[in-house]
Amino acid sequence: MRFLVFLSLALFSVITSAQTIQVLDQNTQQPISGVAIFNHEKTKSGVTDFDGFVSISNFEASEEITFQHISHVLLRFTKKEIQDGGGIVYLSEDASKLDEIVLSVSKFGQQKRDIPQQVLSVTSDDVLFSNPQTAADLLKSTGQVYIQKSQLGGGSPNIRGFSTNRLLITVDGVRFNTAIFRSGNVQNVISIDPFSVESTEVVLGPGSVVYGSDAVGGVMNFYTKKPKFSFVEGTSVSGTAAARYATASEEKTGHFDFNIGTKEWAFLTSVTYSDFGDLRMGSNGPDDYLRNEYAATINGEDVEVINDNPLVQVATGYHQINTMQKVRYMPSEKWDFNLGLFYTTTGDYPRYDRLIRKKDGNLRAAEWYYGPQEWLSGNFQARNTAYAGGIYDESLITVSYQRFKESRHDRDFGKTTLFETEENVSAYSAAWDFEKDFTNGKFNYGVEYVYNKVHSEGKQTEITNGISTPDASRYPDGSSWQSMAAYSSLQYNLAEKLSLQGGLRYNHIIVAASFEDGFYDLPFEEANINTGALTGSIGLAWNPSKTLGWRANFGTAFRAPNIDDVGKIFDSEPGSVVVPNPNLKPEYATTGEVGATLNFEDVVKIDLATYVTHLKDALVRRDFELNGETEIEYQGELSNVQAIQNAAKAKVYGFEAGLEVNFCEQLQFTSQYNITDGFEEDDNGEHYPLRSAAPQYGNSHLIFKTNKLKFDAFVEYNGQFDYQDLAPSQQANDYLYAKDSNGDPYAPKWHTLNFGAQYSVTEALQLNAVLENITDQRYRPYSSGITAAGRNLIVSANYKF
Missing domain, CATH: 2.60.40.1120 (Carboxypeptidase-like, regulatory domain)
Structure with missing residues (x-):
């Protein structure tokens, strides 16, 4: 029995x-x-x-x-x-009906054809083939995200004329932006490991309805890999090992991940280590970019050393480690629990653009480097599929903690005082998102709370004896930034081929900062901002036939002042210092977009879009008075006083064109081109070029693939900015640019020829090689402080078990 x-x-x-x-x-x-x-x-x-x-x-x-x-x-x-x-x-895929599922517009899956906004997607297979060295390079591969770099350990995205804190980054749906994301170029995105990313989605245009503050120009969503369950008896084990080498920077990267799965539990571990040497530029291009000399300290004395090879950008190398641990538990088909732990850090890495600045013909800085950039993150998500008849069909609870650490260290040439600041941001967030399906569409709604605590300290260190004394911090220590929000959005099928999507979000922002360090005589002791913002969007996606598709979208977005805007003290450019300003309010953007797709029997596909954005109450850096003074002494130098102010409005407009031609199953041609323009208007009605508007740029790929082989011959191209096209702040930073015949700074046009190949030796072993910049061009992307790699061979091997 x-x-x-x-x-x-x-x-x-x-x-x-x-x-x-x-x-x-x-x-x-x-x-x-x-x-x-x-x-x-x-x-x-x-x-x-x-x-x-x-x-x-x-x-x-x-x-x-x-x-x-x-x-x-x-x-x-x-x-x-x-x-x-x-x-x-x-x-198996049906090429005649292929339509992507997009997560980024509602946080739940939607068919791309029903979405009025343009969304770019990059899969893990794309990453494996293109071999991006950082997440910034991953974004660049889309052809519609422009990347600026101030140093090799960097990469600041630019989308549709907006950059830095007017763009939002998320990782697994968790806000990555912090209260100290600045208007200048940021390199935080390199903390995200391309090897750990399953897919990346980039929403072009406003995303404040779902994501809140900062999502003015676009949203970049990174979805990391999930642990896999076992569908056989017992435990399954799988994994990947990869190695990569690049010649231009002598990059050496190693990666491994392994997955352990049972019926209900799964665990995924991922580790990547990269070491980069000094980057070599190309041999054909402006001599203005050459690294002819560099600063070194020999026997306790700063000296200028003649560079034996001016093509090598001395003081650009660094190293980085990325780790990820995932745990997943799925007790039934109605519950799915995910825990994600991330830790990434770099070593010290030089701020190359500051190391090439000169004063009176001599190098200005003896040292200028960032300390280790650390990111620690833990997020817990619980996804629930409800029983029929409830107020939702699916819900997602997300709770997260993140800690960001960064520091800056600089010392003038010939001086013995090293100025140092260190910042730590603790970021807490909680969100509860819902989706309800009905006959003709979907209804999404949710709430979110975000809290950032900023700790900042400064000191001066005498390098001759190592003694440190307190100094002014970069930000007010102990300051905080809070965001509370509720939103709802609707996707409704008005007809079989016509879909409407719209939404509203109310956000309330509270900023608190105290200025009592005693280092500067400020006319105020604290800054308190308590403000709200209502944003909305509405759009139509119309697909009248298999050949033609239309989309139109209108949306508003906002960016609330953060701690960087309100309380920062730093040297923005030679001879200028930015000071705090507590009298700030949010900036608002209004965007209209129209797009069309043409699909001729899946042989020729054309994607066109045009857009215009109006930005009012723009937070910009302008001359300022502090206690009636227009100049103060900062780090031993008399400097012009500036502050972030709601002192401008802007108009950004552009055009995007994409082309895909499928000659046969094995041969494909793709091309993408982007034009962005616009202006900034000050209180006096004067118009100036936009600093963040990139030159015309794009790429074209001719791809051939079989079962085992894949070849990609591609070109990347970039238009020119003459002197009059540069924003005033860029005209002042002439050390970043080449010189025209009049001796004025300008950004020359450039293009590179490249070739990539992939070969599957077995189902488990895959070899990749990319030869970049075959003609060894010497070029520097717009607003960048470092010259791009010259001829660069990247080889890698990937083994799955």
């Missing part, structure tokens, strides 16, 4: 464990969400969740189940066949 009971329980366990199955893409092995399953009579049905899971418990063993998805070929299996196959169903 006991044996029969045991046997019955065992059989019951086997049967119930096979009631939840997973649907995967046959080529990518990735889960497919939104797959409809139903029987012949359509009396029984289900839909796969975000990770491709669905229950088949209400189907009979001999009953045939249909699997239908808009971008995959329809398939039918009996329940028994699925269970005998291990509970996994593979679907």
